[in-house]
Amino acid sequence: MTSSPSAAPATLDVEAIRADFPILSEQVGDRPLVYLDSAATSQVPTRVLDAQREFLTHANSAVHRGAHTLAANATDAFEDAREAVARFVGVLPNQLVWTSGATMGLNLVAYAIGNATLGRGLPGSALLALQPGDEIITTAIEHHANLLPWQELAARTGAVMRYIPAREDGTLDLEPSASTITDRTRIVAFTHVSNVLGIVNPVTELARLAHDAGALAVLDACQSVPHLPVDFRALCVDLAVFSGHKMLGPYGVGGLYGSDEVLEALPPFLTGGSMISRVTLEGAEYLPPPQKFEAGTQPVAPAIGLAEATRYLDDIGRDRIHAHESALAARMRDGLREIPGVRLLGDAEGVERVGLWAFDVEGVHAHDAGQVLDSRGIAVRVGHHCAAPLHERYGLTASVRASTAVYNTEAEVDAFLDAVSGIRSYFGVSS
Amino acid sequence: MTSSPSAAPATLDVEAIRADFPILSEQVGDRPLVYLDSAATSQVPTRVLDAQREFLTHANSAVHRGAHTLAANATDAFEDAREAVARFVGVLPNQLVWTSGATMGLNLVAYAIGNATLGRGLPGSALLALQPGDEIITTAIEHHANLLPWQELAARTGAVMRYIPAREDGTLDLEPSASTITDRTRIVAFTHVSNVLGIVNPVTELARLAHDAGALAVLDACQSVPHLPVDFRALCVDLAVFSGHKMLGPYGVGGLYGSDEVLEALPPFLTGGSMISRVTLEGAEYLPPPQKFEAGTQPVAPAIGLAEATRYLDDIGRDRIHAHESALAARMRDGLREIPGVRLLGDAEGVERVGLWAFDVEGVHAHDAGQVLDSRGIAVRVGHHCAAPLHERYGLTASVRASTAVYNTEAEVDAFLDAVSGIRSYFGVSS
Amino acid sequence: MSDLDALYRELILDHSKHPQHFGLADEEGAHATSYQKNPVCGDEITLRARIEDDGDTVRDVTWEGRGCSISQASASMLSDLVVGMTRTEAVAFVDGFREALRSRGAIELDENTYADAAALSGVSKFSARVKCAMLAWVALEDALGRA
């Protein structure tokens, strides 16, 4: 095999990468921190902190609407950030709306459709209005952020919720059935990667099913954008959301992608300054997208930080990051499978996945298990991970989740496995 | 007069303060930057940047729901920040909801009331539901953020908008009239300080009028919290909003105050993770306030930065800051009044004000005037400042606004006045 | 003793493996049942307090629910201890417990008063677990207020 650039990527210099994340040198008690909670929030490289500080100490000023030099520079930096982040997810700058995070992005879409239903927006918005009995589909594996906004929209409009079921192995069951996509379906919202199962779902297939039914395809890309090369236009979804703080970026910023057509038709959600072209005491006219959805002061420094995070990820190479994290996940799976009493959630074979595993330790409550890991300096997440219905499907209320990022090492995975193997005996549960 | 602590506060050491803001040493071309645009966004002291960086490099982790040590520390830091910011505005920690900014806070309230109108929320929420013909009152001087969300709410619910008019001198005209507060009034939303006029409005009087009519009093405190001692409970408002980035804090964070009673009754707005106690595919139960309104990952580091900004402001002393800024504003007014062709907006006598002035330069478009100031290194804002109806009231589409913060000096005001006095002659407009 | 062992004292593990007074007693005489949920983890408890005919003495406390070992042990210990207390004593007992648990490690529970439950002192240093230990106690407080 020749070593062409498209061949298997070279391995990463993880130690060099770790040096970019000062927090990874912290101690927990007398143990070095092993951070395996990046699916909740990832750590931030120094470069991203520096980019924000550089902006705040040299160019900070309100963007748009400013005639002064500082404002012009800040506006350029802000719009350059939009361009960088848009490119990172394969879209055009004016197809990228800044949000405060994925939850906000999904609420934006749900409320904007609710507004269309109430007759707001432009003439074209009526196409998005829901009728009582129309169906909104999501799946049994969603994060609450991709569930509750739709349940609330359904409750407000008389639409009906339907769920695509999951198989025991964590894959979605797309077999046609009354409970899935029909010609009453108007919205199909699904996650690219579940934050509990780590399985990469068949996005283009789901988008095609949605489009065949004349429905919108809405993607929750929170757990894919940080870990895989992602191109929203190639995935053929109409709308997609992601969060900065899960992709080595700052808190308080995220992105919403929308196709030109859909962003044009969607009525505004938040209203206020900088999204209008005309305001009187009688009413207002709105700017075109993306500004139409960006009311008020935007998260300027966070957006600039997020753009730097995308450059950092691209400098390492997303294929290489994905390969690194996949290798860690495989090592984790192999180890966890051997520990008596450990049950992995979503242990499907032959599927693409990101580097996280959730599991149950038989006879030990997840919070007790997590406490044992914590005493060894290992930070994992315990609970339902904002996916209560998915846990219920497995007969659980909680699980333990270990999730990796580019900065994790094999040695950390081994320390984690060693600690997990001691959990049941600590609590005197017989194997 | 004895020099008791309540006497006129000692003057500030502005030079020492300026050293905390590296950006103030920037040059614009070959001129030192004179930043007079703090009402749009204020600059950030090093301490605030450091507090965030400290958190991000030593304790960063997802808050709440985490059992590991890092998560517990992060949660403590986050909740300590809530306590600090709540104290700064005179409220209890669980009366303070984090938002991404004031625009978001006002939209939250408007949409939550819209949700109550659609039958969402708890039994008590019905009290907040609007009937067609119910009246929402705001004023003729509002920022679009305190105007459009209400116009939209009215359009969605059949409620009617009414406006409290402003006098030529910029003060609100509270004389009873058919257009003001009646027993159909359900909401009275008004600004503490207009971002164009700088006049401190009679909040307690407006709140009393609202309450006498059985209406909610909603305060936009964006331009007061950064500059005056403010105590929302003493002001007797039901709800109030402010933004971090206008009070020496970070982007992407703001606060919403609500009385216990009102936060309890308001249905949720954004839905998603961390705001529920129970979720099934059929529906959800929500946590008590403030969590009920805090869906998804919160702006953790920005909140910690904002808490540090409040400590910074308190260390200087809010009375002293107000006195300093008022003195600068008085100097500005005296100077501007003497420049031929300059018309000040809202030049009322005998009112309390913050340190900003908007004005028109007769015969010169505001953007051209701003360009002349920019060429002298002076950063001011030009345009309608997101208060188009107010400008229309004065027969203008745009004005020039200079706004001060604790770090501005008399010398900067003088440089500004000197530059303004040259505007008309530059464009060959005869005086 | 490691931090972990200070949290999971032997007594706690014992109670959690063999929970006392598990299973709700009949709704006989003066009684009240409280359902409480830990919002952090979603775990829940249903606790029933019954009062003697004197209207003041706790006759018994029984409970059902699921949760971590801390919450199960705490419910077990509590229901052992409050039997025979007056309402006033029980309320004071809960208050003292809450104060210690919220003290971030500053207050140790007195072994003479709190007996087995004194082993829960270590929880107060683990702020994320305080709600676990409190769950049954909050339920008792609520039930007594209504019994």
Next chain:
Amino acid sequence: MSDLDALYRELILDHSKHPQHFGLADEEGAHATSYQKNPVCGDEITLRARIEDDGDTVRDVTWEGRGCSISQASASMLSDLVVGMTRTEAVAFVDGFREALRSRGAIELDENTYADAAALSGVSKFSARVKCAMLAWVALEDALGRA
């Protein structure tokens, strides 16, 4: 020449003080009117292009509106210059202007082609003002497309 003077060339100030072709001509013959608004500042222009009977030559351009000196001067200059051009020429004229204005100072407008309007080259370094200079040109492009 200071940056400011490079922006506000004498010619620009002259045109803005004495705008040419201000006031809309009658709606006679082939014509179209375009209304454009600068979203940054809220200023607006209404511009009318009339076409000769040959259906291809610009007969005249008139306009009304309000805005800063750059926008007023730009409208005045443009309406002076396009009279007599064919549609194709006028469109190319607008395209060349847009390219220069968006070049952040890299492209100077040629004085032979752009005459007075070449004085607007300096605007391209002031990104916040590019929309001011473009306003009338966008309106002309829109009107020609519909006339």
